[in-house]
Amino acid sequence: MLAIECIDVAKSFRPEGDSPFRRKRGKVAALQGISFAMPEGECFGILGPNGSGKSTLIRLMCTLLLPDSGQMRVFGRDVVTAPQEVRRLIHRVSVEASFFKKLSAQENLDYAAGLYGLDRQTARRRAQEILDRLGLPRAKYRAPLEEMSRGQQQKVAIARALLTSPTLLLLDEPTTGLDPRSRRDVQAFVEDIRRDYRASIVLCTHDMQEAQRLCDRVAVLRDGRFVALDTPEELAAAHGGGQGLEGAFLALTGEDPNDEGELDA
Protein backbone atom coordinates (compact mmCIF):
# COMPACT_ATOMS: atom_id res chain seq x y z
CA MET A 1 0.00 0.00 0.00
CA LEU A 2 1.11 3.55 -0.63
CA ALA A 3 1.76 5.70 2.42
CA ILE A 4 1.62 8.85 0.31
CA GLU A 5 0.40 9.40 -3.20
CA CYS A 6 0.99 12.89 -4.51
CA ILE A 7 -0.31 13.77 -7.95
CA ASP A 8 0.60 17.04 -9.63
CA VAL A 9 0.21 19.13 -6.46
CA ALA A 10 0.64 22.90 -6.67
CA LYS A 11 0.48 25.55 -3.96
CA SER A 12 1.08 29.28 -4.11
CA PHE A 13 0.80 32.12 -1.60
CA ARG A 14 0.28 35.84 -1.61
CA PRO A 15 3.38 37.61 -0.30
CA GLU A 16 3.28 38.76 3.33
CA GLY A 17 1.74 42.21 3.69
CA ASP A 18 -0.49 41.90 0.64
CA SER A 19 -4.04 42.68 1.70
CA PRO A 20 -6.88 40.82 -0.07
CA PHE A 21 -8.40 44.26 -0.77
CA ARG A 22 -5.30 45.95 -2.20
CA ARG A 23 -3.26 43.33 -3.93
CA LYS A 24 0.08 44.72 -5.01
CA ARG A 25 1.92 41.61 -6.11
CA GLY A 26 0.99 38.33 -7.72
CA LYS A 27 1.08 34.97 -6.00
CA VAL A 28 4.38 33.23 -5.34
CA ALA A 29 4.52 29.56 -6.33
CA ALA A 30 5.70 27.46 -3.39
CA LEU A 31 5.11 24.09 -5.05
CA GLN A 32 4.60 23.28 -8.72
CA GLY A 33 3.56 19.94 -10.20
CA ILE A 34 4.81 17.74 -7.36
CA SER A 35 4.18 14.04 -8.01
CA PHE A 36 5.53 11.03 -6.19
CA ALA A 37 4.43 7.79 -4.59
CA MET A 38 5.84 6.61 -1.29
CA PRO A 39 5.36 2.95 -0.35
CA GLU A 40 4.40 1.99 3.21
CA GLY A 41 7.41 1.54 5.49
CA GLU A 42 9.74 3.76 3.46
CA CYS A 43 11.80 6.64 4.81
CA PHE A 44 11.45 9.32 2.15
CA GLY A 45 13.88 12.21 2.32
CA ILE A 46 13.24 15.72 1.00
CA LEU A 47 16.27 17.92 0.48
CA GLY A 48 16.19 21.50 -0.66
CA PRO A 49 17.55 24.94 0.10
CA ASN A 50 15.66 27.36 2.36
CA GLY A 51 12.44 28.53 0.74
CA SER A 52 12.33 25.64 -1.73
CA GLY A 53 8.93 24.44 -0.45
CA LYS A 54 9.84 21.56 1.91
CA SER A 55 7.72 22.76 4.84
CA THR A 56 4.82 23.65 2.53
CA LEU A 57 4.85 20.06 1.27
CA ILE A 58 4.89 18.71 4.83
CA ARG A 59 2.02 21.06 5.83
CA LEU A 60 -0.04 19.78 2.90
CA MET A 61 0.56 16.20 4.05
CA CYS A 62 -0.60 16.98 7.58
CA THR A 63 -3.77 18.84 6.49
CA LEU A 64 -2.56 22.27 7.63
CA LEU A 65 -2.76 23.61 4.08
CA LEU A 66 -5.10 22.98 1.18
CA PRO A 67 -3.50 22.43 -2.24
CA ASP A 68 -4.45 24.82 -5.07
CA SER A 69 -4.59 21.87 -7.45
CA GLY A 70 -3.61 18.22 -7.65
CA GLN A 71 -4.28 15.40 -5.22
CA MET A 72 -2.56 14.19 -2.09
CA ARG A 73 -3.56 10.93 -0.40
CA VAL A 74 -2.23 9.47 2.83
CA PHE A 75 -2.84 5.71 3.02
CA GLY A 76 -5.57 6.21 0.42
CA ARG A 77 -7.32 9.06 2.31
CA ASP A 78 -7.55 12.40 0.56
CA VAL A 79 -6.09 15.24 2.64
CA VAL A 80 -8.79 17.65 1.44
CA THR A 81 -11.92 15.53 1.64
CA ALA A 82 -11.00 13.26 4.58
CA PRO A 83 -8.72 15.35 6.81
CA GLN A 84 -9.91 13.78 10.08
CA GLU A 85 -9.02 10.29 8.86
CA VAL A 86 -5.61 11.51 7.71
CA ARG A 87 -5.00 13.19 11.08
CA ARG A 88 -5.52 9.90 12.90
CA LEU A 89 -2.65 8.39 10.91
CA ILE A 90 -0.02 11.10 11.06
CA HIS A 91 2.08 13.21 13.37
CA ARG A 92 4.69 15.83 12.73
CA VAL A 93 7.87 17.08 14.33
CA SER A 94 8.79 20.51 13.05
CA VAL A 95 11.96 22.55 13.23
CA GLU A 96 10.43 24.70 15.98
CA ALA A 97 9.48 22.61 19.01
CA SER A 98 6.12 24.38 19.43
CA PHE A 99 4.91 24.07 23.02
CA PHE A 100 3.29 26.03 25.79
CA LYS A 101 6.64 27.15 27.15
CA LYS A 102 5.47 27.77 30.72
CA LEU A 103 4.02 24.26 30.97
CA SER A 104 6.17 21.25 31.80
CA ALA A 105 6.93 18.44 29.38
CA GLN A 106 4.40 16.30 31.22
CA GLU A 107 1.65 18.94 31.01
CA ASN A 108 2.33 19.52 27.31
CA LEU A 109 2.31 15.79 26.62
CA ASP A 110 -0.88 15.30 28.68
CA TYR A 111 -2.53 17.93 26.49
CA ALA A 112 -1.31 16.31 23.27
CA ALA A 113 -2.40 12.84 24.43
CA GLY A 114 -5.84 14.16 25.39
CA LEU A 115 -6.32 15.78 21.98
CA TYR A 116 -5.70 12.38 20.41
CA GLY A 117 -8.18 10.77 22.80
CA LEU A 118 -5.52 8.78 24.68
CA ASP A 119 -5.89 7.64 28.26
CA ARG A 120 -3.70 9.88 30.44
CA GLN A 121 -1.98 7.16 32.49
CA THR A 122 -1.14 5.01 29.47
CA ALA A 123 0.11 8.08 27.61
CA ARG A 124 2.32 9.10 30.55
CA ARG A 125 3.89 5.64 30.73
CA ARG A 126 4.55 5.63 27.01
CA ALA A 127 5.95 9.18 27.05
CA GLN A 128 8.30 8.23 29.86
CA GLU A 129 9.56 5.21 27.90
CA ILE A 130 10.19 7.33 24.81
CA LEU A 131 11.92 10.09 26.74
CA ASP A 132 14.07 7.53 28.57
CA ARG A 133 15.12 6.07 25.25
CA LEU A 134 15.91 9.55 23.96
CA GLY A 135 18.01 10.23 27.05
CA LEU A 136 15.98 13.09 28.57
CA PRO A 137 16.78 13.27 32.31
CA ARG A 138 13.68 12.37 34.39
CA ALA A 139 14.18 15.45 36.52
CA LYS A 140 13.36 17.55 33.45
CA TYR A 141 9.98 15.90 32.96
CA ARG A 142 8.19 18.30 35.29
CA ALA A 143 10.22 21.40 34.48
CA PRO A 144 8.75 24.16 32.28
CA LEU A 145 9.76 23.77 28.64
CA GLU A 146 11.30 27.24 28.71
CA GLU A 147 13.95 25.90 31.10
CA MET A 148 15.04 23.20 28.66
CA SER A 149 17.71 23.35 25.98
CA ARG A 150 16.60 23.25 22.36
CA GLY A 151 17.78 19.66 22.06
CA GLN A 152 15.74 18.64 25.10
CA GLN A 153 12.66 20.44 23.74
CA GLN A 154 13.07 18.62 20.45
CA LYS A 155 13.16 15.29 22.27
CA VAL A 156 9.87 16.17 23.96
CA ALA A 157 8.50 17.08 20.51
CA ILE A 158 9.49 13.65 19.23
CA ALA A 159 7.84 12.03 22.26
CA ARG A 160 4.68 14.03 21.53
CA ALA A 161 4.64 12.71 17.97
CA LEU A 162 5.32 9.08 18.88
CA LEU A 163 2.87 9.07 21.76
CA THR A 164 0.06 8.70 19.25
CA SER A 165 1.75 5.79 17.39
CA PRO A 166 1.47 7.50 13.99
CA THR A 167 1.52 5.30 10.91
CA LEU A 168 3.15 8.15 9.02
CA LEU A 169 5.70 10.33 10.78
CA LEU A 170 6.50 13.70 9.21
CA LEU A 171 9.87 15.02 10.37
CA ASP A 172 10.52 18.58 9.25
CA GLU A 173 14.20 19.28 10.01
CA PRO A 174 13.99 17.54 13.42
CA THR A 175 17.73 17.84 14.09
CA THR A 176 18.35 21.38 12.83
CA GLY A 177 20.14 23.40 15.50
CA LEU A 178 20.81 20.41 17.77
CA ASP A 179 24.24 19.66 19.23
CA PRO A 180 26.01 16.61 17.71
CA ARG A 181 25.07 14.30 20.58
CA SER A 182 21.35 15.21 20.51
CA ARG A 183 21.43 14.91 16.75
CA ARG A 184 22.89 11.41 17.02
CA ASP A 185 20.30 10.44 19.70
CA VAL A 186 17.43 11.56 17.48
CA GLN A 187 18.81 9.84 14.38
CA ALA A 188 19.31 6.57 16.29
CA PHE A 189 15.78 6.83 17.60
CA VAL A 190 14.36 7.32 14.10
CA GLU A 191 16.17 4.11 13.09
CA ASP A 192 14.65 2.33 16.10
CA ILE A 193 11.14 3.48 15.18
CA ARG A 194 11.55 2.19 11.66
CA ARG A 195 12.85 -1.13 12.89
CA ASP A 196 10.36 -1.62 15.75
CA TYR A 197 7.16 -0.09 14.39
CA ARG A 198 7.63 -0.21 10.60
CA ALA A 199 6.48 3.41 10.54
CA SER A 200 6.59 5.28 7.25
CA ILE A 201 8.66 8.44 7.55
CA VAL A 202 9.04 11.63 5.54
CA LEU A 203 12.20 13.47 6.54
CA CYS A 204 13.06 17.03 5.48
CA THR A 205 16.66 17.81 6.28
CA HIS A 206 19.66 19.97 5.46
CA ASP A 207 21.98 17.29 6.78
CA MET A 208 23.30 15.15 3.94
CA GLN A 209 24.80 12.54 6.28
CA GLU A 210 21.40 12.24 8.00
CA ALA A 211 19.67 11.74 4.65
CA GLN A 212 22.28 9.17 3.61
CA ARG A 213 21.93 7.31 6.91
CA LEU A 214 18.13 7.29 7.28
CA CYS A 215 16.48 7.62 3.89
CA ASP A 216 15.62 4.90 1.37
CA ARG A 217 14.98 7.49 -1.32
CA VAL A 218 15.62 11.19 -1.52
CA ALA A 219 13.86 13.90 -3.53
CA VAL A 220 15.65 17.18 -4.20
CA LEU A 221 13.36 20.21 -4.22
CA ARG A 222 14.28 23.43 -5.93
CA ASP A 223 11.97 26.41 -6.44
CA GLY A 224 8.95 24.26 -5.64
CA ARG A 225 9.78 21.45 -8.09
CA PHE A 226 11.41 18.04 -7.68
CA VAL A 227 14.61 18.17 -9.70
CA ALA A 228 15.71 14.62 -8.76
CA LEU A 229 14.31 11.58 -6.96
CA ASP A 230 16.34 8.45 -6.32
CA THR A 231 18.23 6.50 -3.67
CA PRO A 232 20.97 8.50 -1.94
CA GLU A 233 23.59 6.27 -3.57
CA GLU A 234 22.18 6.73 -7.07
CA LEU A 235 21.87 10.49 -6.60
CA ALA A 236 25.46 10.70 -5.39
CA ALA A 237 26.66 8.57 -8.28
CA ALA A 238 24.68 10.47 -10.92
CA HIS A 239 25.21 14.06 -9.72
CA GLY A 240 27.77 14.00 -6.89
CA GLY A 241 30.95 14.39 -8.94
CA GLY A 242 32.83 12.30 -6.37
CA GLN A 243 31.59 14.37 -3.43
CA GLY A 244 28.70 12.14 -2.42
CA LEU A 245 25.20 13.40 -1.67
CA GLU A 246 26.50 16.86 -0.77
CA GLY A 247 28.03 17.20 -4.21
CA ALA A 248 24.75 16.07 -5.76
CA PHE A 249 22.82 18.64 -3.71
CA LEU A 250 25.19 21.41 -4.83
CA ALA A 251 24.95 20.37 -8.45
CA LEU A 252 21.16 20.09 -8.41
CA THR A 253 20.33 23.21 -6.42
CA GLY A 254 23.37 25.42 -6.77
CA GLU A 255 23.34 26.02 -3.01
CA ASP A 256 25.28 24.92 0.04
CA PRO A 257 23.27 22.39 2.12
CA ASN A 258 24.93 23.63 5.32
CA ASP A 259 23.37 27.08 4.94
CA GLU A 260 20.62 26.85 7.59
CA GLY A 261 20.37 30.58 8.11
CA GLU A 262 16.60 30.96 7.77
CA LEU A 263 13.58 28.86 8.53
CA ASP A 264 12.11 27.21 5.51
CA ALA A 265 8.94 28.25 3.69
Add this chain to the structure above:
Amino acid sequence: MISLRSEGRAMGAVISRNFSLIRRYLGWEVVFAFYNAVNALTIALIGLAEPGPGQGERVLYLAIGALLWNFLSVLFFEISNSVMWERWEGTIEYSFMAPVRRITYLLGVCAYAVVYGLARTLVVLLGIFLLFHLPLAHADIGGALLVLAAASLPFIGLGLLGAIMPMLSAERGAQATQVIQGVLLLVSGIYYPITVLPHWLQTVAWFSPATYTLTAVRQAVLQGTAPGALLTTMLGLLGAGLILVPIGLWAFHIAERYALRTGKLKRNG
Protein backbone atom coordinates in the same frame (compact mmCIF):
# COMPACT_ATOMS: atom_id res chain seq x y z
CA MET B 1 -18.81 5.08 22.03
CA ILE B 2 -15.01 5.08 21.70
CA SER B 3 -15.26 8.21 19.59
CA LEU B 4 -17.41 9.92 22.25
CA ARG B 5 -14.84 8.99 24.90
CA SER B 6 -12.04 10.34 22.70
CA GLU B 7 -13.89 13.60 22.14
CA GLY B 8 -14.55 13.83 25.90
CA ARG B 9 -10.85 13.34 26.61
CA ALA B 10 -9.96 15.98 24.04
CA MET B 11 -12.36 18.46 25.62
CA GLY B 12 -10.97 17.63 29.05
CA ALA B 13 -7.43 18.15 27.72
CA VAL B 14 -8.24 21.70 26.58
CA ILE B 15 -9.80 22.56 29.96
CA SER B 16 -6.99 20.94 31.93
CA ARG B 17 -4.31 22.69 29.82
CA ASN B 18 -5.88 26.08 30.54
CA PHE B 19 -6.00 25.43 34.28
CA SER B 20 -2.37 24.28 34.17
CA LEU B 21 -1.53 27.59 32.50
CA ILE B 22 -3.33 29.44 35.32
CA ARG B 23 -1.16 27.57 37.83
CA ARG B 24 2.00 28.55 35.94
CA TYR B 25 0.95 32.19 35.69
CA LEU B 26 -0.43 32.30 39.25
CA GLY B 27 1.21 35.63 40.10
CA TRP B 28 -0.55 37.30 37.19
CA GLU B 29 -3.85 35.66 38.10
CA VAL B 30 -3.66 37.10 41.62
CA VAL B 31 -2.87 40.54 40.20
CA PHE B 32 -5.76 40.37 37.69
CA ALA B 33 -8.21 39.21 40.39
CA PHE B 34 -7.03 41.97 42.74
CA TYR B 35 -7.38 44.62 40.02
CA ASN B 36 -10.86 43.35 39.05
CA ALA B 37 -12.02 43.45 42.67
CA VAL B 38 -10.60 46.94 43.28
CA ASN B 39 -12.08 48.19 40.01
CA ALA B 40 -15.53 46.90 40.96
CA LEU B 41 -15.26 48.37 44.45
CA THR B 42 -14.28 51.83 43.19
CA ILE B 43 -17.22 51.80 40.79
CA ALA B 44 -19.61 50.73 43.56
CA LEU B 45 -18.19 53.44 45.83
CA ILE B 46 -19.47 56.06 43.37
CA GLY B 47 -22.91 55.06 44.66
CA LEU B 48 -21.96 56.35 48.10
CA ALA B 49 -20.83 59.73 46.80
CA GLU B 50 -24.33 61.18 46.94
CA PRO B 51 -25.86 60.87 50.42
CA GLY B 52 -29.56 60.41 51.06
CA PRO B 53 -32.24 57.81 50.39
CA GLY B 54 -31.64 55.18 47.73
CA GLN B 55 -27.91 55.13 48.40
CA GLY B 56 -27.87 51.35 49.00
CA GLU B 57 -29.81 50.74 45.77
CA ARG B 58 -27.38 52.94 43.83
CA VAL B 59 -24.42 50.95 45.14
CA LEU B 60 -26.23 47.72 44.29
CA TYR B 61 -27.07 49.01 40.78
CA LEU B 62 -23.39 49.73 40.12
CA ALA B 63 -22.19 46.53 41.80
CA ILE B 64 -24.49 44.44 39.58
CA GLY B 65 -23.00 46.17 36.54
CA ALA B 66 -19.45 45.52 37.73
CA LEU B 67 -20.13 41.87 38.56
CA LEU B 68 -21.97 41.07 35.36
CA TRP B 69 -19.48 42.85 33.18
CA ASN B 70 -16.68 41.01 34.94
CA PHE B 71 -18.27 37.65 34.10
CA LEU B 72 -19.43 38.42 30.57
CA SER B 73 -16.20 40.16 29.54
CA VAL B 74 -14.06 37.28 30.87
CA LEU B 75 -16.28 34.85 28.96
CA PHE B 76 -15.94 36.82 25.73
CA PHE B 77 -12.21 37.49 26.18
CA GLU B 78 -11.24 33.90 27.01
CA ILE B 79 -13.14 32.43 24.06
CA SER B 80 -12.18 35.04 21.51
CA ASN B 81 -8.51 34.98 22.52
CA SER B 82 -8.09 31.21 22.84
CA VAL B 83 -6.80 31.02 19.29
CA MET B 84 -4.54 34.03 19.87
CA TRP B 85 -2.73 32.31 22.78
CA GLU B 86 -2.13 29.27 20.61
CA ARG B 87 -0.76 31.47 17.85
CA TRP B 88 1.60 33.32 20.17
CA GLU B 89 2.86 30.03 21.65
CA GLY B 90 3.15 28.48 18.18
CA THR B 91 0.99 25.49 19.14
CA ILE B 92 -1.98 26.19 16.90
CA GLU B 93 -0.80 23.91 14.09
CA TYR B 94 -0.43 21.03 16.55
CA SER B 95 -3.85 21.59 18.08
CA PHE B 96 -5.54 21.89 14.69
CA MET B 97 -3.64 18.90 13.26
CA ALA B 98 -5.06 16.62 15.95
CA PRO B 99 -7.98 14.35 14.96
CA VAL B 100 -10.40 16.19 17.20
CA ARG B 101 -13.57 17.86 15.98
CA ARG B 102 -13.31 21.61 16.06
CA ILE B 103 -16.59 21.82 17.96
CA THR B 104 -15.06 19.64 20.71
CA TYR B 105 -12.02 21.89 20.95
CA LEU B 106 -14.23 24.99 21.08
CA LEU B 107 -16.59 23.42 23.64
CA GLY B 108 -13.54 22.82 25.83
CA VAL B 109 -12.55 26.47 25.46
CA CYS B 110 -16.11 27.63 26.28
CA ALA B 111 -16.49 25.32 29.30
CA TYR B 112 -13.19 26.58 30.71
CA ALA B 113 -14.23 30.20 30.07
CA VAL B 114 -17.51 29.74 32.01
CA VAL B 115 -15.77 28.17 35.03
CA TYR B 116 -12.91 30.67 34.98
CA GLY B 117 -15.30 33.62 34.55
CA LEU B 118 -17.41 32.44 37.50
CA ALA B 119 -14.29 32.03 39.68
CA ARG B 120 -13.05 35.53 38.83
CA THR B 121 -16.52 36.99 39.48
CA LEU B 122 -16.74 35.18 42.82
CA VAL B 123 -13.57 36.97 43.96
CA VAL B 124 -15.12 40.33 43.03
CA LEU B 125 -18.37 39.36 44.78
CA LEU B 126 -16.47 38.54 47.98
CA GLY B 127 -14.79 41.94 47.85
CA ILE B 128 -18.15 43.69 47.44
CA PHE B 129 -19.70 41.77 50.35
CA LEU B 130 -16.72 42.64 52.55
CA LEU B 131 -16.94 46.38 51.87
CA PHE B 132 -20.66 47.08 51.50
CA HIS B 133 -23.84 46.23 53.30
CA LEU B 134 -26.13 45.65 50.34
CA PRO B 135 -29.94 45.77 50.56
CA LEU B 136 -30.69 42.25 49.33
CA ALA B 137 -33.81 41.56 51.39
CA HIS B 138 -36.11 41.68 48.36
CA ALA B 139 -33.63 40.35 45.83
CA ASP B 140 -34.45 37.27 43.81
CA ILE B 141 -30.92 35.88 43.50
CA GLY B 142 -32.11 32.62 41.92
CA GLY B 143 -33.87 34.55 39.15
CA ALA B 144 -30.77 36.67 38.57
CA LEU B 145 -28.63 33.54 38.23
CA LEU B 146 -31.09 32.06 35.74
CA VAL B 147 -30.82 35.20 33.62
CA LEU B 148 -27.03 34.99 33.83
CA ALA B 149 -27.07 31.37 32.71
CA ALA B 150 -29.27 32.27 29.73
CA ALA B 151 -26.97 35.21 28.90
CA SER B 152 -23.90 32.97 28.79
CA LEU B 153 -25.06 31.38 25.55
CA PRO B 154 -25.16 34.52 23.35
CA PHE B 155 -21.84 35.65 24.84
CA ILE B 156 -20.31 32.30 23.93
CA GLY B 157 -21.61 32.91 20.40
CA LEU B 158 -20.05 36.39 20.33
CA GLY B 159 -16.80 34.93 21.67
CA LEU B 160 -16.75 32.35 18.87
CA LEU B 161 -17.27 35.10 16.31
CA GLY B 162 -14.46 37.07 17.96
CA ALA B 163 -12.16 34.02 17.87
CA ILE B 164 -12.02 33.95 14.09
CA MET B 165 -10.10 37.21 13.93
CA PRO B 166 -6.95 36.12 15.81
CA MET B 167 -6.92 33.05 13.55
CA LEU B 168 -6.41 35.29 10.53
CA SER B 169 -3.93 37.64 12.21
CA ALA B 170 -2.67 37.19 15.77
CA GLU B 171 -1.99 40.86 16.50
CA ARG B 172 -4.73 42.59 14.52
CA GLY B 173 -7.26 39.96 15.57
CA ALA B 174 -6.50 40.58 19.24
CA GLN B 175 -6.85 44.32 18.64
CA ALA B 176 -10.24 43.77 17.00
CA THR B 177 -11.57 41.71 19.93
CA GLN B 178 -10.57 44.50 22.32
CA VAL B 179 -12.52 46.99 20.23
CA ILE B 180 -15.63 44.74 20.24
CA GLN B 181 -15.36 44.38 24.00
CA GLY B 182 -15.06 48.16 24.36
CA VAL B 183 -18.17 48.77 22.26
CA LEU B 184 -20.16 46.25 24.34
CA LEU B 185 -19.01 48.02 27.52
CA LEU B 186 -20.06 51.40 26.18
CA VAL B 187 -23.50 50.56 24.83
CA SER B 188 -24.83 47.85 27.14
CA GLY B 189 -25.77 50.03 30.11
CA ILE B 190 -23.28 48.41 32.46
CA TYR B 191 -23.08 51.38 34.86
CA TYR B 192 -25.88 53.62 33.58
CA PRO B 193 -29.25 53.24 31.90
CA ILE B 194 -28.93 53.17 28.13
CA THR B 195 -31.34 56.13 27.93
CA VAL B 196 -28.39 58.44 28.75
CA LEU B 197 -26.65 57.36 25.53
CA PRO B 198 -27.00 59.40 22.32
CA HIS B 199 -29.94 58.10 20.33
CA TRP B 200 -27.86 56.37 17.67
CA LEU B 201 -25.87 54.52 20.35
CA GLN B 202 -29.12 53.40 21.98
CA THR B 203 -29.91 51.71 18.67
CA VAL B 204 -26.60 49.85 18.88
CA ALA B 205 -27.45 48.87 22.48
CA TRP B 206 -30.51 46.93 21.25
CA PHE B 207 -28.13 44.47 19.56
CA SER B 208 -26.08 43.74 22.69
CA PRO B 209 -27.23 40.74 24.76
CA ALA B 210 -25.63 42.40 27.79
CA THR B 211 -28.25 45.19 27.65
CA TYR B 212 -31.11 42.74 28.25
CA THR B 213 -29.10 40.73 30.77
CA LEU B 214 -28.38 43.76 32.94
CA THR B 215 -31.94 45.04 32.81
CA ALA B 216 -33.34 41.65 33.83
CA VAL B 217 -30.77 40.99 36.56
CA ARG B 218 -31.37 44.46 38.04
CA GLN B 219 -35.11 43.81 38.01
CA ALA B 220 -34.54 40.52 39.87
CA VAL B 221 -32.11 41.92 42.43
CA LEU B 222 -33.34 45.49 42.97
CA GLN B 223 -37.09 44.92 42.60
CA GLY B 224 -37.32 41.22 43.43
CA THR B 225 -39.01 40.45 40.12
CA ALA B 226 -39.85 36.74 39.96
CA PRO B 227 -38.27 34.55 37.24
CA GLY B 228 -41.68 34.06 35.63
CA ALA B 229 -41.89 37.78 34.85
CA LEU B 230 -38.39 37.64 33.31
CA LEU B 231 -39.18 34.61 31.16
CA THR B 232 -39.49 36.63 27.94
CA THR B 233 -36.03 38.13 28.43
CA MET B 234 -34.53 34.75 29.29
CA LEU B 235 -36.12 33.11 26.26
CA GLY B 236 -34.90 36.01 24.13
CA LEU B 237 -31.35 35.54 25.41
CA LEU B 238 -31.51 31.78 24.86
CA GLY B 239 -32.89 32.40 21.38
CA ALA B 240 -30.06 34.83 20.62
CA GLY B 241 -27.61 32.20 21.85
CA LEU B 242 -29.19 29.51 19.72
CA ILE B 243 -28.67 31.76 16.70
CA LEU B 244 -25.24 33.18 17.62
CA VAL B 245 -23.53 29.91 18.65
CA PRO B 246 -24.19 28.09 15.33
CA ILE B 247 -23.29 31.25 13.42
CA GLY B 248 -20.06 31.46 15.45
CA LEU B 249 -19.21 27.81 14.74
CA TRP B 250 -20.01 28.20 11.05
CA ALA B 251 -17.93 31.40 10.79
CA PHE B 252 -15.07 29.68 12.60
CA HIS B 253 -15.21 26.81 10.10
CA ILE B 254 -15.17 29.23 7.15
CA ALA B 255 -12.26 31.19 8.68
CA GLU B 256 -10.31 27.99 9.31
CA ARG B 257 -10.77 26.90 5.67
CA TYR B 258 -9.55 30.36 4.59
CA ALA B 259 -6.53 30.02 6.89
CA LEU B 260 -5.76 26.56 5.47
CA ARG B 261 -6.01 27.90 1.93
CA THR B 262 -3.83 30.95 2.51
CA GLY B 263 -1.34 29.54 5.00
CA LYS B 264 -2.45 31.81 7.85
CA LEU B 265 -2.11 29.11 10.49
CA LYS B 266 1.65 29.44 10.43
CA ARG B 267 3.34 30.44 13.64
CA ASN B 268 3.68 34.19 13.13
CA GLY B 269 1.76 37.15 11.79
